[in-house]
Amino acid sequence: MAEVTLRKLNKRFDGFHAVKDVDLDIRDREFVVLVGPSGCGKTTTLRMIAGLEAVSDGEIRIDDSVVNEVPPMDRDIAMVFQNYALYPHMSVAANMAFGLKMRKFERSEIDQRIRRAAGILGIESLLDRKPRQLSGGQRQRVALGRAIVRDPKVFLFDEPLSNLDAKLRVQMRVELKKLHERLAVTSVYVTHDQVEAMTLGDRVVVMKDGVVQQVGEPLTLYNNPANRFVAGFIGSPAMNFADVTLRESNGRMAAEADGLRIELPPELAARARAHTGAKAILGIRPENIHVATAGDAPEHCFDAGIEVVEQLGSEILLDTRVGPALFVASIEPTLQVRPHDKLRLALRPERLHLFDAQSEQAI
Amino acid sequence: MTVTALGTARVRRPSVRLRRLEDERWLALALLSPTAVLLGLFIAYPFAEGVLLSLSSAKVGDPGVFVGLKNFAKLADDNIFWTAVWNTFWYTGVTTVFKLGLGLWLAMLLNRHFRGKALVRAFILLPFIIPTVLSTFAWKWMFDPTFSVINWSLFHLGFIKARINWLGDPTLAMTSIMIVNIWRGVPFFAISLLAGLQTISPELNEAAAIDGARPWARFWYVTWPLLLPVTMVVMLFSVIQTFADFQLVYVMTGGGPANATHLFATYAYQIGIVSGLLSEGAAVSLAMFPFLFIIVVVQLLYIRRVETR
Amino acid sequence: MIEGALWRRWVFYNIPLALFVFVLLFPFYWMIITSFRPDGELYRPWNAVNYMPFWTNHPTLEHFRYLFEETDFGRWMVNTMFIAATSTLISLFCGVLAGYALARLNFPWAGSLGTLIFITYLVPQTLLFIPLAEIIRDFRLGDSPWSLILTYPTFLIPFCTWLMMGYFKAIPKELEECARIDGASRWKAMLYIVIPVAVPGILSSGIIAFTLSWNEFIYALVFLSSPQEKTVAVGVTSELIRGDVFFWGSLMAGALLGSVPVAIVYSFFVEHYVSGLTGSVKG
Numbered sequence: 044m045a046e047v048t049l050r051k052l053n054k055r056f057d058g059f060h061a062v063k064d065v066d067l068d069i070r071d072r073e074f075v076v077l078v079g080p081s082g083c084g085k086t087t088t089l090r091m092i093a094g095l096e097a098v099s100d101g102e103i104r105i106d107d108s109v110v111n112e113v114p115p116m117d118r119d120i121a122m123v124f125q126n127y128a129l130y131p132h133m134s135v136a137a138n139m140a141f142g143l144k145m146r147k148f149e150r151s152e153i154d155q156r157i158r159r160a161a162g163i164l165g166i167e168s169l170l171d172r173k174p175r176q177l178s179g180g181q182r183q184r185v186a187l188g189r190a191i192v193r194d195p196k197v198f199l200f201d202e203p204l205s206n207l208d209a210k211l212r213v214q215m216r217v218e219l220k221k222l223h224e225r226l227a228v229t230s231v232y233v234t235h236d237q238v239e240a241m242t243l244g245d246r247v248v249v250m251k252d253g254v255v256q257q258v259g260e261p262l263t264l265y266n267n268p269a270n271r272f273v274a275g276f277i278g279s280p281a282m283n284f285a286d287v288t289l290r291e292s293n294g295r296m297a298a299e300a301d302g303l304r305i306e307l308p309p310e311l312a313a314r315a316r317a318h319t320g321a322k323a324i325l326g327i328r329p330e331n332i333h334v335a336t337a338g339d340a341p342e343h344c345f346d347a348g349i350e351v352v353e354q355l356g357s358e359i360l361l362d363t364r365v366g367p368a369l370f371v372a373s374i375e376p377t378l379q380v381r382p383h384d385k386l387r388l389a390l391r392p393e394r395l396h397l398f399d400a401q402s403e404q405a406i
Numbered sequence: 407m408t409v410t411a412l413g414t415a416r417v418r419r420p421s422v423r424l425r426r427l428e429d430e431r432w433l434a435l436a437l438l439s440p441t442a443v444l445l446g447l448f449i450a451y452p453f454a455e456g457v458l459l460s461l462s463s464a465k466v467g468d469p470g471v472f473v474g475l476k477n478f479a480k481l482a483d484d485n486i487f488w489t490a491v492w493n494t495f496w497y498t499g500v501t502t503v504f505k506l507g508l509g510l511w512l513a514m515l516l517n518r519h520f521r522g523k524a525l526v527r528a529f530i531l532l533p534f535i536i537p538t539v540l541s542t543f544a545w546k547w548m549f550d551p552t553f554s555v556i557n558w559s560l561f562h563l564g565f566i567k568a569r570i571n572w573l574g575d576p577t578l579a580m581t582s583i584m585i586v587n588i589w590r591g592v593p594f595f596a597i598s599l600l601a602g603l604q605t606i607s608p609e610l611n612e613a614a615a616i617d618g619a620r621p622w623a624r625f626w627y628v629t630w631p632l633l634l635p636v637t638m639v640v641m642l643f644s645v646i647q648t649f650a651d652f653q654l655v656y657v658m659t660g661g662g663p664a665n666a667t668h669l670f671a672t673y674a675y676q677i678g679i680v681s682g683l684l685s686e687g688a689a690v691s692l693a694m695f696p697f698l699f700i701i702v703v704v705q706l707l708y709i710r711r712v713e714t715r
Numbered sequence: 716m717i718e719g720a721l722w723r724r725w726v727f728y729n730i731p732l733a734l735f736v737f738v739l740l741f742p743f744y745w746m747i748i749t750s751f752r753p754d755g756e757l758y759r760p761w762n763a764v765n766y767m768p769f770w771t772n773h774p775t776l777e778h779f780r781y782l783f784e785e786t787d788f789g790r791w792m793v794n795t796m797f798i799a800a801t802s803t804l805i806s807l808f809c810g811v812l813a814g815y816a817l818a819r820l821n822f823p824w825a826g827s828l829g830t831l832i833f834i835t836y837l838v839p840q841t842l843l844f845i846p847l848a849e850i851i852r853d854f855r856l857g858d859s860p861w862s863l864i865l866t867y868p869t870f871l872i873p874f875c876t877w878l879m880m881g882y883f884k885a886i887p888k889e890l891e892e893c894a895r896i897d898g899a900s901r902w903k904a905m906l907y908i909v910i911p912v913a914v915p916g917i918l919s920s921g922i923i924a925f926t927l928s929w930n931e932f933i934y935a936l937v938f939l940s941s942p943q944e945k946t947v948a949v950g951v952t953s954e955l956i957r958g959d960v961f962f963w964g965s966l967m968a969g970a971l972l973g974s975v976p977v978a979i980v981y982s983f984f985v986e987h988y989v990s991g992l993t994g995s996v997k998g
Contacts, residue, residue, distance in 0.1 A: 095892050114428045115895040122896045128889035132911045141907075142897030193897070427902050430820045437816035438828070441809040441872050448847065448869045449835055456846035508735075515732045526736060528985045533739050535981045535988075537930045539948040540970035544742040547749060547963055552760050555745065593739065594992070601993035639996045642837075650839030653932045657952065671841035671933070678845040679937055688845045695842060702837055 045106050045196035045229050046071050047092060053100035054087050054253075061087045063253040064101070072227045076244035078234055079276070084253035085233045086201060092231060093199050094118050105196060116145070121190035122199040125206060127182045129174035135185050136170040142193045153192075160191040163222070180211045187219075191226065200232040204239065216242055237277050241265070249273045271324055271403040274396055280329050280360060285368035286400070287325045289318050297342070298325045298397065302366030306342035308392040314406050315397055323406065326396035329360065332372035332388050339389035347372070349384045363388070460689035466682035477689035487690065490668040493580065494694075497669060498648045501587045505644060506637070508588065509595025516596065517603045527597065534593040542657040545586045549573055549658075576666035579659050583667060586654055595640055602636030603629070638709045642702070649698060670694040750778050750968035757964055778964035779972075787943045788969060791950035796976065798860050798946065799928040802867035806924050809868065810875025811917060815905055817876065818883035819891070829880070836873035840933055848937050862938040863946070867928045874927070874995065875920040881994050882916030883909065919991030922984045929977050947973035 047069040054062040062084040069075045077085035090096040092103060094115035103110050110118055121142070130138050136157055143153045161167045164184045174182060183203065190198055203219075204212045220243055223230060234240055240247045241261040249256040249264065249272070257269040268274035274282050287298035287305075296312035296319070298305050305325065307315055315323070335344045347363035347370060354376070361372045361380065365388075372388055380386065397406040427433045460477055464470035481487045516527060533541060548555050549572035560566045572582045606629060614624045652671035655661060661668040661676055668676065670690060678687015749757065751774040782788040816822075817829045847866060848857075856862040886909060894904035910917070935946045942954060951969040955962045981988055 093892075093896055095895070114900070115892070116898045116900055118896070120896060122893060124889040124893060126887055126889055128887060128893040130890060130894070130908055130912070132914075141894065141899075145894075145898035145903065189893075189897070199896075428900055430901070431822045433901055434816040434820045434822040434825070437812040437820075441813040441832075441876065444805075444809060444865070444868050444872060445832075445835055448850075448866050449838060449843065452843045452846040452850055455850060456843060459846050459849065511731070512735050515728055515735065518728070520728075524985075526732070527989070528982070530736065530739055531981075531985075531989070532743060532978070535926055535977055536743070536974045537932075537948050537977065539930075539932050539952060540973050541742055541746075543951070543966055543970050544746040544749075547961075547967065548742065548745055550963075553758065553963075589739065589742070592735075597989060598993055598996045601989075601996075636996060643996065646837055646839060650841040652841045656932075656936075671839075674841070674845065675933070675937075679848070684845055684849065691842050691845060694839075698837075698839070698842070 046104075047197055047229060047231065048104040049088070049092075049101070050104070051101040052088065052091065052098065052103065054084070054091060054096060055099045061253050062091070065250075065253075065255055067248060067255070067258065069229060069231060072229055074223050074230045074232065074243060074245045076232045076234060076240040076247045077250060078237055078240035078247055079250035079256075081235060082252075083250040085235075085248075085250050087253075088250070089199055089201055089231060089233045092197070093120060093122050118197075119195050120197045120199055121193045121195040122201065123186045123190050123203040125202040127174075127186040127203075127206075129177075129182055129185055129189075131174050134171050134173055135166065135177070135188075138174070138185060139189045139192050142189065156192040156194070157188075160188045163191065163225070164188050179207050180215065183207060183211075183215055187222070191222075196229065198228050198230040200230065200234075202234055203232075205234070205236070219243060238279060241277065247277075249276060251276075267405070268326075268396065269405055271326070271398040271405075274326050274398070274405075278328055280371050280373070282326045282328045282396070283332075283368070283370040285325045285365065285370070287323055289315050289321055289323050289397075291316070291319050298323065298395075300325075300366045300368065303345050303368070304342070305345065305390070305395065306340075306392070307395065307397070311392075311395055311397060311406075318399070318406060322400035324398040324400055324403070326398060327370070327390050327394060329371045329373040331391045331394040332370065332374075333390075334374055334378060335387040335389035340392075343392050344387055344389045347386050347388050349380055349382055349386060352380055352382060361386075456688050456692055459685050460692050462685045464685045466684060470685060473685075477686050478693070480686065481689060481693060486665045486668060487673065487693075489666065490670055490673040490690075491693075491697075493667060494649060494669045494697075497580070497584060497587070497651070498645055501584050501591065501648055502641060502645055504584075504588045505591040505595050506641065508592045509640075510599055510637075512592060512596035513599035513603055516600050527600075531593045531597055533590050534597075538590060538653045539657055541590065542586055542654055545582075545589070546573070546658055549582050573659055574663055576663060579663060579667050583654055583658050586658065587648060587651065590654075591644055591648070595644065598636060598640045599633065602633045606632045635709065635713050638705065638712055642705045642709065645701060645705070646698065649701065650694065746967045746971050746974075750964060750971050751775060752964065753777065754964060778962075778968040781962070781965045782968050782972070786954050786965075786969075787945070787950060788947075788972070790943050791945050791947045792972070792976075794860060794944065795929060795946040795948075795973070798863045798867070799925050801860075801864045802871060802928050803921055803924040805864065806868045806871035806875050807917060807921050809872045810920060810924075811879050811910065811913070813872070813876045814879025815883055815909065818880040819888075819905075819909070832873050832876050835869070836877055838870075840870060840931070844933050844937050847934070851938050857938060858940050858944050860944065863928075863931070863934055866934055866938075867931060870931075871924045871927060875924055878920045878923075878991055878995050879913065879916055882913050882919075886912050915987060915990070916994075918984060919987040919994065922980060922988050923991045923995070925980060926977050926988075 049065050049067040052062060052065040053060070065088055077088060079085050087096060091098050094110065094113060098111045105118065130141065133141065139157045139160060140153050143156065157170070161170060164187055166181065166184050166188060169177060169181060169185065174185065177185065186203065204215055207215060216239060232243060244261055246258060247261055247264055248258045251272050257264060257273045264273060264277045268277060271284065275284065285300055285303065287300045287303070290297055290299050296307045296315050298307060345365055347365045349361055349363050351362040353360040353362070357376060358373050359376050359378060359380070361374060363370050363372060363386070398404060399406055427436060461472060461474060462470040463473045512530070516523065547553070551569065551571045551574060554569070554572065557566070557569050570578065573579045610628050611624050614628045619627065650671055651669055652675065655667055655669055655672045656675070659667045661672045670693065674687045674690035677683050677690055748769070748771060752771040753773050753775045756771055756773070813832070817825060817832065851857050851862045851866070856865065890912065891904040891909050894908045895901065899907065932948050935949045939945050939949060942950065945953065947969065951966060951973065955966045955969060
């Protein structure tokens with residue numbers, strides 16, 4: 044059981060600064076997800092924790108010892124790779140035994156651990172097979188099993204589900220979650236899929252261009268994104284943005300653009316007041332937009348022209364034009380709408396987000 | 407799974423020396439050193455030794471003295487040497503064109519599905535596998551002026567009236583040697599180009615066919631450009647091997663008749679080993695180096711251009 | 716494939732292919748038929764009435780008998796086998812290690828070293844045989860199989876290294892990274908994971924190296940002098956030709972038998988041979 048601490052961690056490749064000043068405290072037994080678009084430095088960060096990449100600058104600690112110079116074999120970690128990295132010339136059992144053999148475990152202890160891990164993952168019947176005889180999902184389990192038998196201080200996952208088909212991915216995601224609850228081992232998980240990040244992580248670290256954008260629990264990121272990038276990255280379908288100007292009239296703050304005027308709720312207005320007259324970015328999630336009814340205050344309603352109707356069964360996604368901006372709205376599947384219809388929509392004011400136009404930080 | 411307390415205690419610390427192999431640079435050094443020793447001892451050192459030798463007057467049993475470029479000056483006035491130079495270029499050029507043409511043709515013939523394909527492919531490579539000297543003897547026997555099966559066949563097919571003295575006439579002797587070289591090289595070209603052809607998706611040809619391209623146009627605009635990189639590398643290897651060839655000529659004619667079929671290598675052998683004039687022999691084979699160097703550099707540059715295109 | 720009518724397939728594919736096969740294999744047929752043909756039939760001029768090129772009525776083993784009883788042919792075979800096998804093993808050992816280092820490790824000048832190996836790959840044996848003969852004499856290796864066992868690697872190692880680099884590069888990096896995280900040192904990860912996975916490549920390089928060293932001629936011709944030390948190719952050349960007299964029957968018998976070991980090795984590993992050959996030109 045272990046804590047992992049990153050301090051001012053940097054990685055420079057030839058002329059490319061991949062990871063910039065990353066600070067992170069991963070608590071014992073915590074499941075932390077690093078998420079971001081490709082090239083954001085998340086995998087490099089993970090590989091530095093594993094010891095596969097040299098640290099350019101800064102410090103990595105596992106528990107209380109600095110491990111910058113410790114080779115991967117001595118870090119007592121286990122890692123699950125995107126392509127599983129099963130040793131193709133070894134049976135499943137030998138794959139799982141390899142790490143224990145390298146650490147000079149007794150034969151009986153190795154057998155016992157393999158049986159136990161295989162039991163947990165339901166792969167007892169596969170132990171004698173070679174990796175090429177396994178399906179994608181089975182390979183995934185074996186890769187997990189190989190990590191589990193080691194009983195390491197830290198689990199590292201590098202996009203372990205991205206080679207699976209969509210259905211299996213959902214299933215394995217659930218199993219990973221159960222597994223973590225059962226084993227309670229400190230885990231660092233890298234993915235580009237924000238759904239995986241939200242569902243698996245105790246805490247999520249959003250990265251972009253080598254810089255940590257925000258660290259927090261999934262719901263915190265969802266409800267209070269620190270900047271426009273996090274707001275747009277977390278949540279699906281993505282948050283809608285519109286370029287607006289903040290204006291005050293009659294003591295009320297409003298975000299205005301051509302054909303759009305939304306009054307801000309009191310709490311947000313208080314924060315926005317300092318920015319009066321400035322450009323800003325208004326953000327609202329599709330699920331917080333609905334077809335206007337009599338109960339909606341007119342200052343939170345706006346006109347929208349429907350461009351595309353995406354019927355998903357459980358909901359309808361409307362691609363609409365609102366003034367100069369494009370908004371996606373998630374509405375009741377029963378509504379009868381067609382492209383080119385005009386519709387009056389309303390939003391939930393308490394779910395509005397505002398970002399500074401320059402710094403893109405949340406207001 | 408219950409958490410066991412068998413954590414890290416069992417990690418055994420390897421010795422300092424093994425620890426050093428964790429550093430990529432030390433490991434690379436260790437892994438490369440056997441190769442470096444052997445190649446240094448038997449390539450770099452002989453090369454330097456060869457240069458020194460060619461600048462000396464060494465003979466068998468006589469270490470000789472430094473004579474500067476005298477050996478090379480002597481070569482410049484040596485008619486046989488210039489014949490050998492010309493022969494080498496002619497031999498390399500002609501055989502390469504034929505090997506490429508025939509090899510490509512054979513590769514296209516093999517690039518389809520038919521019964522026994524694997525067997526045919528395996529048999530076709532035999533000329534390339536069987537030791538050159540041994541198969542060349544079979545050819546020499548087939549070209550024998552008195553007992554030639556080739557003459558017999560040509561006569562009975564009505565192509566010739568009198569015997570052809572294959573290895574007795576300078577031009578015919580060179581032609582015979584080229585035939586054997588082509589015979590031996592075509593399989594290598596064919597199998598390598600076949601591998602290249604198989605990497606070209608058949609859909610490309612089908613798409614071109616649907617676009618209205620006739621077979622010749624399909625070859626010229628689709629297959630050939632995609633095959634070019636592999637072709638160039640195959641040619642590079644073949645050209646070097648052919649340019650530096652020794653065995654074929656040694657067995658077929660020994661450089662004769664009247665020194666008319668010498669290549670660099672056989673002439674170097676003739677002077678350096680048979681006549682024992684080590685320094686002059688070394689000069690002949692070293693004279694191959696600048697030519698070879700230019701050919702390789704030109705080809706490598708061309709390959710790079712083709713590959714980055 | 717796009718194919719047309721049946722007659723087109725015959726004219727454009729089957730007949731040319733058959734011709735190719737015929738021409739490529741005929742010399743071997745000629746080799747075989749000659750080695751079983753008695754001298755009386757053998758030395759009949761091509762324009763004689765009873766010249767019967769493609770068959771023989773009285774096959775004989777006389778030429779093989781001569782080969783084994785009057786020459787050191789058996790010794791030559793053993794010598795060649797020993798030299799080819801040993802130099803192949805040495806080259807594989809060096810080539811696999813060097814190929815791994817060049818394909819997988821980051822170290823200064825890795826790129827230039829790779830290029831250097833490629834250049835030595837291109838150095839033909841005929842460029843260096845005269846100074847090398849001097850060096851062999853200085854090392855007192857002359858007329859010994861070790862003169863060839865130690866020099867053949869000069870063209871085998873670059874080849875093996877180059878080929879193995881290709882194979883190693885094709886093995887996912889994650890395999891050994893995973894092994895290293897699993898507790899293996901770099902050395903052990905190479906030994907237990909990467910090299911076992913590269914076995915097909917090692918087989919390919921080994922087979923090609925074996926055929927290459929069996930085929931080598933000029934070093935063997937220059938470095939070896941006593942009849943019982945010679946390799947097949949050199950022995951056949953020097954002992955079965957006396958001045959202008961060629962012992963054609965025994966020459967062909969020797970050529971045939973001398974080709975058999977390579978042909979056997981080749982036939983068992985055709986696929987490996989072909990994949991190695993084509994791998995080596997992919998660069």
